[in-house]
Amino acid sequence: MGVWGIVFIVAAFAGPLGAMGGTVPIGIDAGNGIGLPATFVVSTVILLLFSVAYTALTPHVPNAGAFYAYIGTGLGRRTGFGTAFMALLAYLALLVGVYGLLGSGITALLASWGVSAPWWVGALVSMVVATFLGYRNIDLSKKVLGVLLLAEVGIVIALDAAVVVSGGGEQGMSDGFTTPGALLSGAPGLALLFCFLSFLGFEATAVFRDECRDPDRTIPVATYLAVSLVGLLYVVSTWALISAWGDDEAVRIAADDPGAMLPGAVGNYLGGTAEHIVQVLYVTSLFACLLSIQNVTSRYAFTISQRGALPVALGTRHERHGSPSTASNVVTVIAAVFVVVAILLDMDPATELYAWFAGATTVGFIIMLLGTTVSALVFFGRRRRSGNREESVARVIVAPSIALLCLVVVFVLVLQNLEELVGGSAPVALAVLGSLALAFAYGFIVSARRPEMSLDA
Template sequence: MSAPADSTTAHSTTSVVTSPVGSLTGKLGTTSIVFMVVAAAAPLTVIGGAAPLGMLLGNGVGFPALYAISGVILLLFAVGLAAMTRVVPRPGAFFTYIGYGLGNRMGLAAAFLALLTYTTIQVSVYGYLGYILELTFTGLGAPSIPWWIWSLTMVAAVGVLGYRHIDVSSKVLGVLLLGEIGIVLLLVLVVVVTGGADGLSFTSFEPAQVTSGSPAIGLMFAIAAFIGFEATAIFRDEARDPEKTIPRATYAAVIGVGLFYTVASWGLIMAWGPDKIMAAVAEDPGGLILRTTERYLGSSGEVVVNVLLITSMFACVLSFHNVLARYQHSMAGVGALPSGLGRVHHSHLSPHTSSFAQTITGGVLVLLSGVLGLDPVLEVFTWFSGVATLAIAVLMAVTSIAVIVWFSRSTAPRSIWRTVVAPSLGLVGLVVAALAIGANFPMLVGDVDAAGVPRWGALSLGLVGLVLILPAIGWVQGTVMKQVRPQAYERLTDSLT
């Protein structure tokens, strides 16, 4: 990991009190930004948890190919996203680009949907992390402590790091990310060197295997595993050379994550053999990565993976905390949220008030989940991650439309590939993914009847309702803003030349 360049200075903010809205500045390089957004994707957690479920509920042995297909879809999406970062000199990603392309009210609708997306995915991981910590320490003989207390401890730890300079978070995330990626690649290397269970093959990429079972459900799990890579643009103000750094980080993140998921999931299948992997997955999906590691790296390797699974989830919530803090800071900067959230700390140079607000939000939601007696895995993790998965697919699809529309009206330099062809192809893939997620949403959130059959019950309808209600709030805010504060409304998307 190359350490981020040295210190930053905040523009127009000599003190927190005298500068209600400050500008974030910095010299983060491509590597640092990639580490932060890839950490949000939680690679080890995906391979250990989501990949086995994708095989079991999706297309079985052919599942690794869906990671490659998802990577191509999201790379096409990233082409349009990168094109916008070069001509829209603002952080904010989804809500900024959608605002420029489809109007300010759509931009505000997207802003609230993005806040819902990143908040729900963060809380879902807090729930799972609390559960794992409770299980781990109880197994070591420690007194039994409720999962939500462990989760609140993690909220506090993330809050401390998020309050400080972004360099601190980037270094912590870099170390944790290298650890989790390193152990998985070591596992795959050993599998390859030993020839796996039944010899190496590329059965997973044969068309008959890719289209077997339920590939639509598999695609849903595969797309969800990439959540976080698109947040590179939110760090624009803290990047060393944003016109170059942000596009490079975006491409590096999606390509790196796509290759890692494809190779690692293929390695899991080779470790057990194409004919035996499904039986191993069905026996215990969540424990597959640990059993595989114990088989090829011994008991010490299993312990390392167990520890890194915990640090992987911690890195995930820390990364999303930083994204949320900067999203709120960007919205405050254009008047969409209270100006207090736009303050920049005089020494840490961080969006400290926004970070603190996000810590409180995460803590309240975790505490509420604990008070209501929700199961940390079957309810907190499943429900909240289901909402985030649907919301992110919708956001990326709408962003692709916004990119195409904006460049069709703009006189800015452009290429047909970057501004029309690639975004259009990405849009097709994202619409298919969004439809697959929507159609299978009850299964995704565990809304089943007495016989275990997924159904559109009150739970599914209520959670999908959040994906509709939050954007509606943003739309209404935009309508009111246009009438009451027209100048502020126009400043949401200043004209670009």
Template sequence: MTVTTKPAADAGAAPTGRALSGSLGVTAIVFMVVAAAAPLTVIGGAAPLGILLGNGVGFPSMYAISAVVLLLFSVGLAAMTKHVPKPGAFFTFVGYGLGKKAGLASAFLALLTYTTIQVSVYGYIGYLLNVTVTGLGGPDIAWPLYSLASIALVGILGYRHIDLSSKVLGVLLIGEVGIVLALVAAVVFAGGADGLSLAPFEPSHVMSGSPGIGLMFAIAAFIGFEATAIFRDEAKDPNRTIPRATYVAVIGIGLFYTLASWGLVMAWGPDNVLGVAAEDPGAMILVTTAQYLGVVGEVIINVLLITSMFACVLSFHNVITRYQHSMSNAGVLPARIGSVHAKHVSPHLSSLTQSITAAVCVVIFAVLGLDPVLQVFTWFAGVATLAIAILMAITSAAIIVYFARTKKDGRLWNTVIAPGLGFVGLVGAAVVIIANFPMLVGDVDASGTPSFGAVSAVLLGLIVLFPLIGWVQALVIKKTHPAVYETLTDAISG
């Protein structure tokens, strides 16, 4: 990977012709990051698996617990955005707190996180489009072709101004959230299968089954909310917009997931929901919708499942392109990637780079004969889940160190207590995810028992390799391009 020999611009702005701009408000940014969390995909796909493999009836409580942990993380994140006016998010914040080498290592881990979650969903959307089209009597087109078509459409939207993407995401998000709320309302109106109750939040149910696996599925569902800071340069009033968007996103996602999964449990009753999930977790949301909203509701939610995944990959595409843009302006990716389109004011070359990356990954998966759901989706979503927990834990530590050193913010809750509690929660979550990683990626021994084998080793190895690449590159830049190194993330020490 090459680096630029020209030092980055002044700390307050990117070089001329390389700065992003826009007037995104809280609502637009929330739409983009919540769309990345793919609410309908989570409730339709992850929630049934969380019920089945996790803590059964108590699974909805895992969303509430995850929301609390991530809200604590968000307090420190919001404080940091006011004192570090940069759009690099993890890359910049870790650099300011823990130094340049750690910042660059986290940047590469972030690229791995968002790329793997994006390509995992491309696999799933290719499969779903194939099943839907053939189910309607259409031609049986291989899933990779559908995935590549999706990449092309996302690439077109990502190439243009961010306002277009935000409008598309807004429409799609309203549709998927609306159908889920309609389903919950129908369940409540009907009184559920066995009456309405708070059984999912009773301690005996919360701790039943495998709560660690349940927590793993729950945290995975939040991936994307933390990316609000990456849109700083395109926000209307970043010092207010970014913190508000972050709080609204995590609270909104947490409440929505908790309510929707509670409705799913109530739809079948605490005594029956586990059996229904075991029959066919992938079809659980469709069966539930058919029972409470009829055939029309089932058709609508099936269509919205596809648009939910499309909204997810479009949102992550925008996040990745802006990460690459920030890294390019810092001098650690090729200079051209940081270019901004004269008309669309978008990181168009970064968008093209990401589209090509995703397409190459899909082609490789197809050549290797990987299953789009059981392998592409499950394996790489597992990588992203663990990587994001590690990233947020490192960022929490960086926030605490930064404010302890600079004394720029004397609010103990915002700069020490909340991020400290978030750090403990995220480290605990990372440990749980690692312990259960073989089950998440389907890595089993000859007897069918989950165990750390070749698949787990390769995928966990990626989480070690990528930040190591960033760390080594920082050392190389320090030696060969000291001027560039001094401007990396504008860190105070390194």
């Protein structure tokens, strides 16, 4: 694989249309309103700084591809296993949340065709299809994903261009970039949370290390390009989406009907046909993302089981299909339980089910970024003390230190605003943090009691 092939995979995992139609409107409402584009700039810069240490550590990670392996390399096997369990829980939470977002997207699509259905119908049908594909080890064709991704990006760019050429809504182009207070208004911690969520999956660049022609060059370049291009797309497109409605109206519609924000803007600027197309692409984008999360979560459970930290049955493959079918089915059952509970509690699929569960995922994601950065500093610090100084100080000390400081600030801001995300409920906010802590502690304790377990098994 080359640089652009890996960049393409990362962009497909990010699902730009799904983020623009789901994550961004919720981020505008729950976060800092018209300051969200500037927050994407901040997030992109922080992730680029993080990527310096991440790519420097990649050649030294035997089990490259997952943050728990990176953390284990510098901070030890026990910490690595603790992170693996926390990551498993984080992906499970995201899977549940995306079912809510996808269900609401399907409901909106059916409504545009004159068909009325509650969100959970689409969510449960999608669950059946995703379970079948996961059980049979059937992934969506790369060609199909390629066409859908190009269509997603194409229609987002077309909207951006139309808004800029027309000069925006009644208030003109948004001035969120030039208003100093916009970045820190509202709940900047939640704005950062949803921005980081939109980049989830960029670590996949290192998964393909063994499949690259020149991994020591390809992986760093692909990582920097993926973060930069995806970040640029989010910055420009979020600014254009807000401008399409005007600052005041954008904030209002993000609060009242977040699912209608992107389709409505497309309809206003590109016409009714384009609006229907974007609704279809939004659903297909979220389903592709859902299937990726299902596969990643199942394989996390499968891999952890093979290392002896979960029941043996989860680490077995289907005799005929070769899929981690048991792990996939267990993941589905867990997700189904939470979706059914959400239905019984009459939770809003986007602003509650998705926002709450995806928020928990992002907290875990930021912790993993912090852990990986600390791991890199510890690892290269040991190498330098032992006399190995091949890597430059700027790459393995300066950049990671700045990234660590920035990530600590982000984490503190997220924690300060977490209670607001979950409806002002302190117990729910504590439950989110407690669940992640318990998952980490379980993995740490299990690996401590079983020294034969190895991250590289």
